[in-house]
Amino acid sequence: MSEEISLYGQDIKLNPAMQALTAANGEALIVDGIATALQDIKLRLFTPLGSLFYDKAFGSDVYLFIKDENTALNRQALAAEVQYRVELDPRVEPQSCRASVAKWNHNGVTIRFSFRLINTTHPFNMILTADADNSMVIKDVDSR
Secondary structure, three states: OOHHHHHHOEEEOEOOOOOEOEOOOOOEOEEEOHHHHHHHHHHHHHOEOOOOOOOOOOOEOHHHHOOOOOOHHHHHHHHHHHHHHHHOOOOEOOOOOEEEEEEEEOOEEEEEEEEOEOOOOOOEEEEEEEEOOOOEEEEEOOOO
């Protein structure tokens, strides 16, 4: 097993809608290394907090902010929620996450956030977009 896999792990590969991907023969596709950590961070933000019966502490409260009023306090709280949830991942360098609300209106919210994984020297930059219809997309700003 490579050092990257032992440090960041392996998991079933998910599509942008967080659904498992399968090969033509029906087997699940696998993601490993840094891509696993990035996928897990996206999954935590994508999953409503408390919605997993086997892990009530997994997920985030990002969905609760989508239809809230755009105030300075709510913007700070949403950015803090993203930072807190990202830094819960043990593969994220402590206190390396920065988040800010880029856009917030009646259609939804867009948040930019960046963080560093342990044993990496560069930040990973992502954009989370959540719409008023409760759909969420999390994209890498730059693919590595």
